[in-house]
Amino acid sequence: MAEAHDYKAIGTRPVRPDGVDKVTGRANFGADLNLPNMLHGKMLRSPHAHARIKRVDVSQALAMDGVYAACAGGDFPTNERTTDLAKNCMARDKALYHGHAVAAVAARTPYIAERALDLIEVEYEPLAPVLDVDEAMADGAILVNENLHTNGDASKPASNVAAIVKFERGDVEQGFAEADVVVEVDCRVPTAHQGYIEPHACTATINEEGEATVWCCTQGHFDVRSLTANVLGKSVGEIKVIPSEIGGGFGGKTIIYLEPIAVKLSEMSGRPVKMVMTREEVFRATGPTSATHCRAKVGAKRDGKITAASAWLAYEAGAFAGAPVGPGCMSILAPYDLEHFSIEGHDVLVNKPKVAAYRAPGAPQAMHAMESAIDDLARELGMDPIDLRLKNSADEGTQAPYGPVFPAIGFRKCLEATKAHPNYTKPKAEGTGRGVAAGFWFNIGMQSSAEARLSEDGTVTVVEGNPDIGGSRASMCLMAAETLGVPYDRVRTHVGDTESTGFCNVTGGSRTTFATGLAVVQACEDIIAQCKQRAAATWDIDVEQVDWADGQAIPKPGVNVDANPLSLRDIAKNAGRTGGPILGRASVNAQGAGASFSVNFADVKVDRETGKIDVLSFTGIQDAGTAIHPAYVEGQMQGGAVQGLGWALNEEYIYDENGVMENAGFLDYRVPVASDMPMIDTQIIEVPNPSHPYGVRGVGETPIVAPLAATSNAARDALGFRIADLPLSPPRVLEAIDNQADA
Amino acid sequence: MEGYAYARPTSVAEAIGVLQSDAASGRRSQLLAGGTDVLVQMRSNDREPRTLVDVKHIAETNRVDIGDEEVFIGAAVPSAVLNENAQLKALFPGLLESADLIGSTQIQGRASIGGNLCNSSPAGDTIPAIIADGGICVIAGPDGSREMPCEEFVTGVGQNALGAAEFLLGLKFKTPASGSGDAYLRFIPRTEMDIAVAGAGVALTLDGGGTCTAARVSIGAVAPTALLVPEAAEALIGTQVDAAALAAAGAACSAAASPIADKRGTVAYRRKVVGVLCRRASAIARDRALNNIGGSQ
């Protein structure tokens, strides 16, 4: 593999191809499409967090002037195979959370649709809700789903615990017995929403033959296609999905809410139907990530060698099974090389919206617990927190707690870079606290397809199927340019719809630059192979005698032929005479995604009279493998840090005792504003991933993992005592200060 | 169904005419200044059709007069315009800071203190500052204009003393004597674009020796309306506004507060923080007053 410094395109920072349209407002997002005769759809949502639905009658709404269609659960296929997803899109016999969709209408204007909702009659039998993970796990808890048994074991009574997962190695009892020091942390992290600025939106139309077209903002239109087909009982081939630009997703746009309903309303009315969520609906009815209760315990020898670690994790799944507790368990100890550990995780139903993926799903909460414990351990031992981690760090050859043996990883390099970083060597200011934490995310590979089409003037159009969220078009162009040996501006990348490009899994799991990038590189290599054939034919030599260098075909050294190099442009121009258009293709199921480790540290100040915490500085250090576009890698690191800091400081779902969210808007669900944040300093570490031609690891998710614990540890340092729970909001911090003073 | 209408009167009489005729026909009318509350409300929960009566194009509501005796601030003058008025800023730095806290630069291009007061939210940031500065509401109505102290203007959450065909023309203040200073502080969990969890406005005057001779203290977001807290003022008057006096004033504010517990803070939290804000704002007002002793402002 080439060394980083050999690259011409990779590692540069050109402007992203979609940038101008996005900053000028020309780009089209989910709600921007309008079609002739289009109707506006609105959802009726449950006013109860838990209720049996006895009857839904839409007839009066349908009778209203300007209303063209109305539907409810009974209009969708319902049998024993009906998926949780389908029931989440439209409730059937039970409303499982406040805001759960129970019916929908389509009308000439959004205003008429809204008023028509008032005419839908729903007879509910309200049930007591279960609203918190501990309550849900208690004996005799109210059941969200009476037919759910832990791990599917029907011999046991029904439970809210959908699954228990365990990871173990060695003998933890023995390990803790060997320890000189043992520390324990018990903490709760609240529900947090991804907070994407663009609400969910789609427009759908269906013809008399049952062929539907859906335009929407999504992280994966192929998934929208299969999920919509599932809910409607249609075949995948009957649905075409066209992705718009996307105003943020962070995992929250990997599933669907509106699309099948819009298709159904279109089918009923014979007109296109657009549905756009309000911000309130986004908060109440789309998937945030899990609220959690975690316990972490770690023991070590006086010299800092960790002898054992254990963790108990309980994650709220919302109304249907599927909290990200598995990844939480698998990541919690990933940075460390351990002989003895045990981890137990619980996936727990409560009457809240079904959680969805959020950046490194499950890892921030789990690692908040363990990295807080590691911090306490460093204090008990009187060790620098970086030295403690260096002493126990995972490295190439370490068997990860979740099974595989790590190939080359960058964790030690991140730790060493932290120790040398000017923000870390600089003494902290009077009255401030500093906290360190490690972060980790697996990253994934999965399936991707790409085409590289050579145009007649030698420019290249790359077509792939991953919506561009963090600048991936630019990264695809850079990898294509590098592979072909042409300048960046000769390549354009286009995100194709489900009919114009091959299958791609979602833009998620930090996989796009890695896996789709791999497909793009291979598609470009396919172009090169074809170009070499055309050159060989032109020169009348064997294809093995042709080389490709700097964007042109040249005869191999020693090949005796009188020929000028043929550039991509030359070959493109003559393609008609040498065999027709040149089209490179590749599809992959990418293996060997590279884990990305990080170290974050923060300096904070606490106002002891108001409880307000100000973050004075924040530094993220992360292994990117190879930074294809360093500015966009830094952007991911900064964005993830800000989301993590928001979650650590103020973000939380606040529910009343009936399970109604009280802060369903950006005024009271407090994501940080720009002036809340210091400059987020970044340092990219590059330990190339051996499984990618250019060494790419994913970078998008790791950045949100460490900030929770880093902030918590910094606050611990500033306060002199630990507040284990998040968020560290002013009222909680002031109360803790007052309690501490009283004690 | 009657739709929306928009009226753009250019005189007080014309504005009152629109309000009266709507009132007579039973149609809803609503005054509009910068619209930074009205438009948000119309787009979220209050869609009922009405006449919007824009008060921005009337000379009186746009006037800022600074006299030796009296200062008048038109109800519709945007916060950004107020904050560029150096003379006003020297006289009422605290009041202008409260206006400068509203939203962001973009919002302040429109948001007026008249609108903030007439929206009558318990958390409106300029209200405690206006009350502390002894602001008098000048109200225009069918029978001419009337005046009332600002602390009497807001009568409940979202409610005020305006009659059906009345509107706020502006606010009148006594031009501060030498040795005067004011300040306003609010607490929010973020740095901007947020709503006060508690707020405190203080205006005070010191004599040549630094002794406080007059003070007004008002607190916001800790009761259904902003409150004037005479006990806090009394704790400052006659003192050098030293640590003990500040603590006593703070304690008086905590005692006067009757907050609710909600998503933004518990009762105990708000009570405590409003005292802290009073103390800190009083210290700022004192330092400003010390700088003004002997000087004509």
Ligand SMILES: Cc1cc2nc3c(=O)[nH]c(=O)nc-3n(C[C@H](O)[C@H](O)[C@H](O)COP(=O)(O)OP(=O)(O)OC[C@H]3O[C@@H](n4cnc5c(N)ncnc54)[C@H](O)[C@@H]3O)c2cc1C
């Ligand atoms: C993003 C954002 C951030 C904000 N931040 C803050 C903040 O930090 N602090 C804060 O206090 N507020 C804040 N606000 C609320 C709002 O901006 C202020 O209340 C502002 O001062 C309102 O002034 P306006 O001129 O826009 O009023 P408008 O919206 O025009 O009117 C407000 C109310 O007063 C009535 N009204 C207006 N003028 C008159 C008049 N002359 N006579 C009688 N009635 C009248 C209207 O009918 C309406 O009920 C924010 C708003 C937004 C959108």
